Amino acid sequence: MTAIRTVAAALRGIPRGALSLIYPPACSGCGAATADPGALCPSCWSGLRLIEEPVCQRYGTPFAVDLGIGPLLSPRAIAEPPVFGRCRAVALYDSVARRLAHRLKYEDRLDLAKVMARMMSASGRGLIAEAECLVPVPLHRARLWRRRFNQAALLAQAIAADADRPFVPAALERARATRSQVGLSRAARAENLSGAFRVPPAEAHRIRGRRVLLVDDVTTTGATGNAAARALLRGGAASVDLLTFALVGDTIG
Template sequence: MPSPEGGTASEAGPPPIDTRFVRHVRAFAARAIGVIYPPSCAGCGGATADPGALCPSCWTGLRLIAAPFCPRYGTPFALDLGIDTLLSPRAIAEPPVFARARAVALYDDTARSLVHRLKYEDRLDLAQAMARMMSAAGKTLIAEADCVVPVPLHRWRLWRRRFNQAALLARPIARGGGRPFEPQALARVKATRSQVGLTRAGRAENLQGAFRVPPTQAARIQGRRVLLVDDVTTTGATANAAARALLRGGAASVDLLTFALVGDPAG
Protein backbone atom coordinates (compact mmCIF):
# COMPACT_ATOMS: atom_id res chain seq x y z
CA MET A 1 0.00 0.00 0.00
CA PRO A 2 1.47 3.35 -0.98
CA SER A 3 2.46 5.67 1.77
CA PRO A 4 1.65 9.43 1.75
CA GLU A 5 5.24 10.08 0.68
CA GLY A 6 4.91 7.80 -2.33
CA GLY A 7 6.64 4.65 -0.98
CA THR A 8 5.11 1.45 0.24
CA ALA A 9 3.93 0.90 3.80
CA SER A 10 6.93 -1.34 4.46
CA GLU A 11 9.24 1.50 3.41
CA ALA A 12 7.62 3.99 5.80
CA GLY A 13 9.48 2.54 8.79
CA PRO A 14 8.29 0.78 11.92
CA PRO A 15 5.16 1.98 13.70
CA PRO A 16 5.70 4.53 16.50
CA ILE A 17 6.50 3.10 19.93
CA ASP A 18 3.85 3.56 22.60
CA THR A 19 5.70 5.60 25.23
CA ARG A 20 3.18 4.60 27.89
CA PHE A 21 3.97 0.95 27.22
CA VAL A 22 7.71 1.66 27.53
CA ARG A 23 7.17 3.41 30.86
CA HIS A 24 5.14 0.47 32.15
CA VAL A 25 7.86 -1.98 31.09
CA ARG A 26 10.55 0.10 32.79
CA ALA A 27 8.51 0.41 35.98
CA PHE A 28 7.89 -3.35 36.02
CA ALA A 29 11.62 -4.01 35.49
CA ALA A 30 12.52 -1.64 38.32
CA ARG A 31 10.09 -3.41 40.67
CA ALA A 32 11.45 -6.81 39.67
CA ILE A 33 15.04 -5.67 40.32
CA GLY A 34 13.92 -4.30 43.68
CA VAL A 35 12.58 -7.73 44.64
CA ILE A 36 15.74 -9.54 43.57
CA TYR A 37 18.12 -6.88 44.89
CA PRO A 38 16.39 -5.04 47.75
CA PRO A 39 17.52 -1.41 48.31
CA SER A 40 20.43 -1.19 50.72
CA CYS A 41 22.06 1.59 52.70
CA ALA A 42 24.86 3.26 50.75
CA GLY A 43 26.92 3.41 53.92
CA CYS A 44 26.56 0.08 55.72
CA GLY A 45 24.61 -2.12 53.30
CA GLY A 46 21.58 -2.49 55.58
CA ALA A 47 18.01 -2.44 54.28
CA THR A 48 16.55 0.93 53.24
CA ALA A 49 13.39 2.09 51.50
CA ASP A 50 15.14 3.71 48.51
CA PRO A 51 18.23 2.72 46.49
CA GLY A 52 21.30 4.79 47.34
CA ALA A 53 19.75 6.19 50.51
CA LEU A 54 21.32 6.17 53.96
CA CYS A 55 19.82 4.36 56.92
CA PRO A 56 19.06 6.51 60.01
CA SER A 57 22.19 5.27 61.78
CA CYS A 58 24.53 6.16 58.91
CA TRP A 59 22.80 9.47 58.27
CA THR A 60 23.33 10.57 61.85
CA GLY A 61 26.94 9.36 61.60
CA LEU A 62 27.61 11.66 58.63
CA ARG A 63 29.39 14.75 59.98
CA LEU A 64 27.90 17.26 57.57
CA ILE A 65 29.76 20.54 57.06
CA ALA A 66 27.63 23.62 57.57
CA ALA A 67 28.33 27.31 58.11
CA PRO A 68 30.33 28.82 59.60
CA PHE A 69 33.37 27.58 57.72
CA CYS A 70 36.57 28.96 56.23
CA PRO A 71 35.70 30.49 52.84
CA ARG A 72 39.00 29.27 51.33
CA TYR A 73 39.36 25.69 52.61
CA GLY A 74 35.73 25.02 53.57
CA THR A 75 36.86 23.75 56.99
CA PRO A 76 34.11 24.24 59.59
CA PHE A 77 34.77 26.52 62.54
CA ALA A 78 34.27 25.21 66.05
CA LEU A 79 32.68 28.52 67.07
CA ASP A 80 30.46 30.97 65.20
CA LEU A 81 32.03 34.42 65.53
CA GLY A 82 29.48 35.99 63.18
CA ILE A 83 32.05 36.94 60.52
CA ASP A 84 31.37 35.31 57.13
CA THR A 85 34.73 36.34 55.67
CA LEU A 86 36.82 35.05 58.58
CA LEU A 87 39.73 32.91 57.36
CA SER A 88 41.10 29.92 59.21
CA PRO A 89 44.67 30.13 60.52
CA ARG A 90 45.75 27.67 57.84
CA ALA A 91 44.22 29.76 55.05
CA ILE A 92 46.20 32.76 56.29
CA ALA A 93 49.47 30.85 56.71
CA GLU A 94 49.09 28.58 53.64
CA PRO A 95 46.74 30.17 51.08
CA PRO A 96 45.61 27.48 48.60
CA VAL A 97 46.02 27.80 44.86
CA PHE A 98 42.28 27.26 44.37
CA ALA A 99 39.97 30.12 45.32
CA ARG A 100 37.31 28.30 47.37
CA ALA A 101 36.66 24.77 48.55
CA ARG A 102 33.48 23.08 49.71
CA ALA A 103 32.76 19.54 50.88
CA VAL A 104 29.74 17.58 52.06
CA ALA A 105 31.15 16.09 55.25
CA LEU A 106 34.24 15.46 57.29
CA TYR A 107 36.08 12.29 56.33
CA ASP A 108 34.93 10.16 59.23
CA ASP A 109 32.84 7.00 59.72
CA THR A 110 30.03 7.12 57.15
CA ALA A 111 31.82 9.46 54.72
CA ARG A 112 34.88 7.22 54.74
CA SER A 113 32.70 4.16 54.14
CA LEU A 114 30.95 5.78 51.18
CA VAL A 115 34.21 6.86 49.56
CA HIS A 116 35.83 3.47 50.08
CA ARG A 117 32.83 1.55 48.72
CA LEU A 118 32.78 3.72 45.60
CA LYS A 119 36.53 3.71 45.08
CA TYR A 120 37.65 0.24 46.11
CA GLU A 121 34.53 -1.96 46.08
CA ASP A 122 33.27 -0.93 42.62
CA ARG A 123 30.01 0.48 44.01
CA LEU A 124 29.65 2.83 41.07
CA ASP A 125 25.94 3.21 41.84
CA LEU A 126 26.87 5.32 44.88
CA ALA A 127 28.23 8.10 42.67
CA GLN A 128 24.75 9.46 41.90
CA ALA A 129 23.75 9.77 45.56
CA MET A 130 27.09 11.28 46.53
CA ALA A 131 26.94 13.72 43.61
CA ARG A 132 23.49 14.91 44.73
CA MET A 133 24.86 15.73 48.17
CA MET A 134 27.86 17.46 46.62
CA SER A 135 25.59 19.53 44.39
CA ALA A 136 23.74 20.78 47.46
CA ALA A 137 26.95 21.55 49.36
CA GLY A 138 28.52 23.32 46.37
CA LYS A 139 25.43 25.05 45.03
CA THR A 140 27.06 28.50 44.92
CA LEU A 141 30.26 27.21 43.34
CA ILE A 142 28.35 25.34 40.65
CA ALA A 143 26.18 28.37 39.85
CA GLU A 144 29.27 30.53 39.35
CA ALA A 145 31.30 27.98 37.37
CA ASP A 146 31.70 27.95 33.59
CA CYS A 147 32.64 24.28 33.40
CA VAL A 148 33.27 21.22 35.57
CA VAL A 149 36.58 19.32 35.45
CA PRO A 150 37.31 16.10 37.40
CA VAL A 151 40.74 15.45 38.91
CA PRO A 152 42.19 12.91 36.46
CA LEU A 153 43.98 9.63 37.12
CA HIS A 154 47.19 8.66 35.38
CA ARG A 155 46.45 6.30 32.49
CA TRP A 156 48.09 3.32 34.21
CA ARG A 157 46.07 3.77 37.39
CA LEU A 158 42.93 4.30 35.34
CA TRP A 159 43.67 1.05 33.48
CA ARG A 160 44.03 -0.86 36.77
CA ARG A 161 40.97 0.66 38.45
CA ARG A 162 38.88 0.82 35.24
CA PHE A 163 37.15 4.04 36.28
CA ASN A 164 37.89 7.49 37.67
CA GLN A 165 35.76 8.12 40.75
CA ALA A 166 36.17 11.89 40.38
CA ALA A 167 34.69 11.74 36.87
CA LEU A 168 31.78 9.61 38.09
CA LEU A 169 30.98 12.35 40.62
CA ALA A 170 31.65 15.30 38.31
CA ARG A 171 29.45 14.20 35.41
CA PRO A 172 26.08 14.28 37.28
CA ILE A 173 27.13 17.47 39.09
CA ALA A 174 27.75 19.16 35.74
CA ARG A 175 24.56 17.78 34.23
CA GLY A 176 22.42 18.80 37.19
CA GLY A 177 23.90 22.30 37.22
CA GLY A 178 23.66 22.77 33.47
CA ARG A 179 27.42 23.20 33.14
CA PRO A 180 29.76 21.76 30.49
CA PHE A 181 31.56 18.60 31.63
CA GLU A 182 35.20 18.67 30.52
CA PRO A 183 36.85 15.36 31.49
CA GLN A 184 39.75 15.82 29.04
CA ALA A 185 40.64 19.40 29.98
CA LEU A 186 43.19 18.26 32.55
CA ALA A 187 45.60 15.33 32.20
CA ARG A 188 47.71 13.53 34.79
CA VAL A 189 51.03 13.16 32.98
CA LYS A 190 53.14 11.89 35.88
CA ALA A 191 52.62 8.50 37.52
CA THR A 192 53.05 9.56 41.14
CA ARG A 193 53.48 7.20 44.07
CA SER A 194 50.61 6.77 46.52
CA GLN A 195 50.02 9.77 48.75
CA VAL A 196 49.17 7.56 51.74
CA GLY A 197 51.70 8.01 54.53
CA LEU A 198 53.36 11.08 53.04
CA THR A 199 53.69 14.33 54.95
CA ARG A 200 52.07 17.50 53.64
CA ALA A 201 55.38 18.61 52.17
CA GLY A 202 55.97 15.14 50.76
CA ARG A 203 52.57 15.12 49.07
CA ALA A 204 53.24 18.48 47.44
CA GLU A 205 56.66 17.35 46.21
CA ASN A 206 55.23 14.07 44.93
CA LEU A 207 52.72 15.97 42.78
CA GLN A 208 55.08 18.49 41.21
CA GLY A 209 54.53 18.46 37.46
CA ALA A 210 51.84 15.77 37.74
CA PHE A 211 49.11 17.67 35.87
CA ARG A 212 48.96 19.51 32.57
CA VAL A 213 46.33 21.04 30.33
CA PRO A 214 46.77 19.36 26.91
CA PRO A 215 47.32 21.97 24.16
CA THR A 216 44.34 20.56 22.26
CA GLN A 217 42.10 21.19 25.29
CA ALA A 218 43.29 24.67 26.27
CA ALA A 219 40.43 26.43 24.50
CA ARG A 220 37.91 24.58 26.67
CA ILE A 221 39.09 26.34 29.84
CA GLN A 222 40.58 29.58 28.46
CA GLY A 223 39.28 32.46 30.56
CA ARG A 224 36.70 30.22 32.24
CA ARG A 225 35.86 29.69 35.90
CA VAL A 226 36.58 26.03 36.52
CA LEU A 227 34.97 23.85 39.18
CA LEU A 228 37.43 21.08 40.04
CA VAL A 229 35.82 17.90 41.45
CA ASP A 230 37.38 15.09 43.49
CA ASP A 231 36.23 12.58 46.09
CA VAL A 232 38.32 13.63 49.12
CA THR A 233 40.45 16.60 50.15
CA THR A 234 43.25 15.46 52.46
CA THR A 235 46.01 18.08 52.67
CA GLY A 236 44.94 19.91 49.53
CA ALA A 237 48.16 18.99 47.70
CA THR A 238 46.37 17.27 44.80
CA ALA A 239 43.86 20.08 44.41
CA ASN A 240 46.65 22.69 44.54
CA ALA A 241 48.68 20.90 41.87
CA ALA A 242 45.64 20.45 39.63
CA ALA A 243 44.47 24.04 40.15
CA ARG A 244 47.96 25.37 39.38
CA ALA A 245 48.00 23.47 36.09
CA LEU A 246 44.53 24.75 35.16
CA LEU A 247 45.51 28.36 35.89
CA ARG A 248 48.70 28.00 33.88
CA GLY A 249 46.60 26.52 31.11
CA GLY A 250 44.47 29.65 30.93
CA ALA A 251 41.63 29.19 33.44
CA ALA A 252 40.39 32.41 35.04
CA SER A 253 39.87 30.80 38.45
CA VAL A 254 39.49 27.40 40.08
CA ASP A 255 37.13 26.31 42.86
CA LEU A 256 37.14 22.88 44.48
CA LEU A 257 34.23 20.60 45.36
CA THR A 258 34.74 17.23 47.07
CA PHE A 259 32.56 14.78 48.94
CA ALA A 260 34.68 14.60 52.09
CA LEU A 261 37.27 16.72 53.86
CA VAL A 262 39.98 15.33 56.10
CA GLY A 263 40.61 17.38 59.20
CA ASP A 264 39.08 18.61 62.40
CA PRO A 265 37.10 21.84 62.67
CA ALA A 266 39.24 24.96 62.46
CA GLY A 267 39.93 26.93 65.56
Protein backbone atom coordinates in the same frame (compact mmCIF):
# COMPACT_ATOMS: atom_id res chain seq x y z
CA MET B 1 29.73 -13.56 30.23
CA THR B 2 26.83 -14.59 27.97
CA ALA B 3 24.87 -15.82 30.99
CA ILE B 4 25.47 -12.51 32.82
CA ARG B 5 24.23 -10.52 29.84
CA THR B 6 21.15 -12.75 29.56
CA VAL B 7 20.30 -12.18 33.22
CA ALA B 8 20.90 -8.43 32.90
CA ALA B 9 18.60 -8.25 29.86
CA ALA B 10 15.92 -10.16 31.72
CA LEU B 11 16.17 -7.86 34.74
CA ARG B 12 15.79 -4.78 32.54
CA GLY B 13 12.41 -6.12 31.46
CA ILE B 14 11.12 -6.47 35.02
CA PRO B 15 9.14 -3.50 36.42
CA ARG B 16 10.94 -1.45 39.10
CA GLY B 17 8.42 -2.49 41.75
CA ALA B 18 9.03 -6.16 41.10
CA LEU B 19 12.80 -5.64 41.12
CA SER B 20 12.55 -4.06 44.57
CA LEU B 21 11.06 -7.30 45.84
CA ILE B 22 14.02 -9.25 44.48
CA TYR B 23 16.63 -6.65 45.48
CA PRO B 24 15.17 -4.49 48.31
CA PRO B 25 16.62 -0.96 48.64
CA ALA B 26 19.71 -0.96 50.83
CA CYS B 27 21.68 1.70 52.68
CA SER B 28 24.54 3.06 50.59
CA GLY B 29 26.74 3.10 53.67
CA CYS B 30 26.19 -0.24 55.39
CA GLY B 31 23.77 -2.27 53.29
CA ALA B 32 20.90 -2.24 55.80
CA ALA B 33 17.35 -2.11 54.44
CA THR B 34 16.02 1.34 53.55
CA ALA B 35 12.81 2.71 52.12
CA ASP B 36 14.41 4.27 49.05
CA PRO B 37 17.29 3.23 46.75
CA GLY B 38 20.45 5.26 47.30
CA ALA B 39 19.37 6.47 50.73
CA LEU B 40 21.29 6.20 54.00
CA CYS B 41 19.84 4.39 56.99
CA PRO B 42 19.26 6.46 60.17
CA SER B 43 22.43 5.10 61.77
CA CYS B 44 24.67 6.02 58.82
CA TRP B 45 22.98 9.37 58.34
CA SER B 46 23.56 10.32 61.96
CA GLY B 47 27.18 9.16 61.62
CA LEU B 48 27.85 11.43 58.63
CA ARG B 49 29.61 14.54 59.95
CA LEU B 50 28.11 17.04 57.54
CA ILE B 51 29.97 20.31 57.05
CA GLU B 52 27.84 23.38 57.67
CA GLU B 53 28.48 27.10 57.94
CA PRO B 54 30.47 28.78 59.28
CA VAL B 55 33.47 27.48 57.32
CA CYS B 56 36.84 28.83 56.25
CA GLN B 57 36.12 30.62 53.00
CA ARG B 58 39.25 29.20 51.35
CA TYR B 59 39.65 25.63 52.63
CA GLY B 60 36.03 24.93 53.60
CA THR B 61 37.05 23.66 57.05
CA PRO B 62 34.19 24.12 59.54
CA PHE B 63 34.44 26.34 62.61
CA ALA B 64 33.13 24.92 65.88
CA VAL B 65 31.56 28.24 66.86
CA ASP B 66 29.84 30.90 64.75
CA LEU B 67 31.78 34.07 65.56
CA GLY B 68 29.30 36.19 63.63
CA ILE B 69 31.93 38.47 62.09
CA GLY B 70 31.42 37.88 58.39
CA PRO B 71 33.57 35.75 56.05
CA LEU B 72 36.05 33.70 58.08
CA LEU B 73 39.56 32.51 57.27
CA SER B 74 41.30 29.72 59.14
CA PRO B 75 44.84 30.25 60.47
CA ARG B 76 46.04 27.87 57.75
CA ALA B 77 44.34 29.89 55.00
CA ILE B 78 46.11 33.00 56.24
CA ALA B 79 49.51 31.32 56.58
CA GLU B 80 49.25 29.01 53.54
CA PRO B 81 46.70 30.39 51.03
CA PRO B 82 45.73 27.65 48.56
CA VAL B 83 46.18 27.97 44.80
CA PHE B 84 42.48 27.26 44.27
CA GLY B 85 40.02 29.96 45.26
CA ARG B 86 37.58 28.06 47.48
CA CYS B 87 37.06 24.46 48.57
CA ARG B 88 33.78 22.95 49.73
CA ALA B 89 32.96 19.39 50.82
CA VAL B 90 29.93 17.46 52.02
CA ALA B 91 31.36 15.90 55.18
CA LEU B 92 34.45 15.36 57.26
CA TYR B 93 36.35 12.23 56.25
CA ASP B 94 35.17 10.18 59.18
CA SER B 95 33.40 6.86 59.56
CA VAL B 96 30.48 6.94 57.09
CA ALA B 97 32.08 9.38 54.63
CA ARG B 98 35.24 7.26 54.54
CA ARG B 99 33.19 4.11 53.98
CA LEU B 100 31.25 5.64 51.08
CA ALA B 101 34.42 6.97 49.43
CA HIS B 102 36.20 3.63 49.82
CA ARG B 103 33.26 1.62 48.48
CA LEU B 104 33.14 3.79 45.36
CA LYS B 105 36.90 3.85 44.83
CA TYR B 106 38.02 0.36 45.83
CA GLU B 107 34.89 -1.85 45.73
CA ASP B 108 33.62 -0.82 42.29
CA ARG B 109 30.37 0.52 43.73
CA LEU B 110 29.86 2.87 40.79
CA ASP B 111 26.20 3.31 41.77
CA LEU B 112 27.40 5.37 44.74
CA ALA B 113 28.71 8.09 42.41
CA LYS B 114 25.20 9.47 41.82
CA VAL B 115 24.35 9.29 45.53
CA MET B 116 27.52 11.18 46.50
CA ALA B 117 27.18 13.62 43.59
CA ARG B 118 23.69 14.63 44.75
CA MET B 119 25.07 15.53 48.16
CA MET B 120 28.00 17.37 46.57
CA SER B 121 25.59 19.37 44.39
CA ALA B 122 23.79 20.56 47.53
CA SER B 123 26.95 21.39 49.49
CA GLY B 124 28.65 23.07 46.54
CA ARG B 125 25.66 24.88 45.04
CA GLY B 126 27.35 28.28 45.44
CA LEU B 127 30.48 27.13 43.58
CA ILE B 128 28.44 25.30 40.94
CA ALA B 129 26.31 28.38 40.27
CA GLU B 130 29.43 30.37 39.38
CA ALA B 131 31.22 27.59 37.48
CA GLU B 132 31.41 27.63 33.68
CA CYS B 133 32.72 24.07 33.36
CA LEU B 134 33.56 21.08 35.55
CA VAL B 135 36.91 19.27 35.38
CA PRO B 136 37.70 16.08 37.34
CA VAL B 137 41.09 15.44 38.92
CA PRO B 138 42.54 12.91 36.46
CA LEU B 139 44.27 9.60 37.05
CA HIS B 140 47.46 8.65 35.25
CA ARG B 141 46.65 6.35 32.34
CA ALA B 142 48.44 3.42 34.00
CA ARG B 143 46.39 3.74 37.17
CA LEU B 144 43.21 4.29 35.16
CA TRP B 145 43.92 1.08 33.25
CA ARG B 146 44.29 -0.85 36.50
CA ARG B 147 41.23 0.66 38.20
CA ARG B 148 39.14 0.87 34.99
CA PHE B 149 37.39 4.08 36.08
CA ASN B 150 38.14 7.48 37.61
CA GLN B 151 35.89 8.13 40.59
CA ALA B 152 36.42 11.90 40.30
CA ALA B 153 35.19 11.81 36.69
CA LEU B 154 32.06 9.86 37.68
CA LEU B 155 31.26 12.45 40.36
CA ALA B 156 31.98 15.43 38.12
CA GLN B 157 29.91 14.04 35.26
CA ALA B 158 26.88 13.49 37.49
CA ILE B 159 27.16 16.97 39.04
CA ALA B 160 27.60 18.62 35.63
CA ALA B 161 24.57 16.81 34.22
CA ASP B 162 22.41 17.85 37.17
CA ALA B 163 23.54 21.49 36.93
CA ASP B 164 23.55 21.62 33.11
CA ARG B 165 27.21 22.66 33.03
CA PRO B 166 29.89 21.51 30.54
CA PHE B 167 31.83 18.44 31.66
CA VAL B 168 35.36 18.57 30.25
CA PRO B 169 37.32 15.52 31.46
CA ALA B 170 40.12 15.87 28.92
CA ALA B 171 41.00 19.46 29.91
CA LEU B 172 43.46 18.23 32.55
CA GLU B 173 45.77 15.22 32.46
CA ARG B 174 48.44 13.58 34.58
CA ALA B 175 51.71 14.40 32.90
CA ARG B 176 53.55 11.77 34.91
CA ALA B 177 52.77 8.93 37.28
CA THR B 178 53.09 9.70 40.98
CA ARG B 179 53.42 7.38 43.94
CA SER B 180 50.52 6.95 46.33
CA GLN B 181 49.90 9.92 48.62
CA VAL B 182 48.89 7.65 51.51
CA GLY B 183 51.21 8.11 54.47
CA LEU B 184 53.05 11.12 53.03
CA SER B 185 53.45 14.36 54.96
CA ARG B 186 51.95 17.58 53.65
CA ALA B 187 55.32 18.69 52.25
CA ALA B 188 55.98 15.28 50.70
CA ARG B 189 52.55 15.26 49.09
CA ALA B 190 53.20 18.64 47.50
CA GLU B 191 56.62 17.52 46.24
CA ASN B 192 55.18 14.26 44.90
CA LEU B 193 52.62 16.19 42.83
CA SER B 194 54.92 18.95 41.59
CA GLY B 195 54.50 19.16 37.82
CA ALA B 196 52.17 16.15 37.80
CA PHE B 197 49.33 17.85 35.91
CA ARG B 198 49.08 19.74 32.65
CA VAL B 199 46.45 21.13 30.30
CA PRO B 200 46.89 19.51 26.85
CA PRO B 201 47.37 22.28 24.26
CA ALA B 202 44.54 20.89 22.13
CA GLU B 203 42.15 21.15 25.10
CA ALA B 204 43.19 24.57 26.42
CA HIS B 205 40.37 26.37 24.58
CA ARG B 206 37.83 24.49 26.71
CA ILE B 207 38.95 26.22 29.92
CA ARG B 208 40.56 29.44 28.66
CA GLY B 209 39.00 32.43 30.41
CA ARG B 210 36.48 30.21 32.20
CA ARG B 211 35.67 29.74 35.86
CA VAL B 212 36.55 26.09 36.45
CA LEU B 213 35.14 23.84 39.16
CA LEU B 214 37.65 21.08 39.93
CA VAL B 215 36.08 17.88 41.33
CA ASP B 216 37.62 15.09 43.42
CA ASP B 217 36.40 12.56 45.97
CA VAL B 218 38.50 13.53 49.00
CA THR B 219 40.63 16.50 50.03
CA THR B 220 43.42 15.51 52.41
CA THR B 221 46.05 18.25 52.64
CA GLY B 222 44.98 20.16 49.53
CA ALA B 223 48.18 19.22 47.67
CA THR B 224 46.31 17.55 44.80
CA GLY B 225 43.88 20.44 44.49
CA ASN B 226 46.75 22.94 44.53
CA ALA B 227 48.76 21.10 41.87
CA ALA B 228 45.74 20.62 39.61
CA ALA B 229 44.54 24.21 40.09
CA ARG B 230 48.01 25.55 39.29
CA ALA B 231 48.03 23.64 36.00
CA LEU B 232 44.54 24.86 35.09
CA LEU B 233 45.44 28.49 35.83
CA ARG B 234 48.63 28.18 33.79
CA GLY B 235 46.50 26.68 31.03
CA GLY B 236 44.34 29.79 30.90
CA ALA B 237 41.49 29.24 33.40
CA ALA B 238 40.15 32.46 34.88
CA SER B 239 39.70 30.88 38.33
CA VAL B 240 39.55 27.45 39.95
CA ASP B 241 37.39 26.29 42.85
CA LEU B 242 37.44 22.80 44.34
CA LEU B 243 34.50 20.56 45.28
CA THR B 244 34.98 17.19 46.97
CA PHE B 245 32.81 14.71 48.82
CA ALA B 246 34.90 14.54 51.98
CA LEU B 247 37.46 16.67 53.75
CA VAL B 248 40.16 15.26 56.03
CA GLY B 249 40.44 17.26 59.23
CA ASP B 250 38.32 18.48 62.11
CA THR B 251 36.46 21.58 63.21
CA ILE B 252 38.41 24.74 64.01
CA GLY B 253 38.22 26.08 67.55
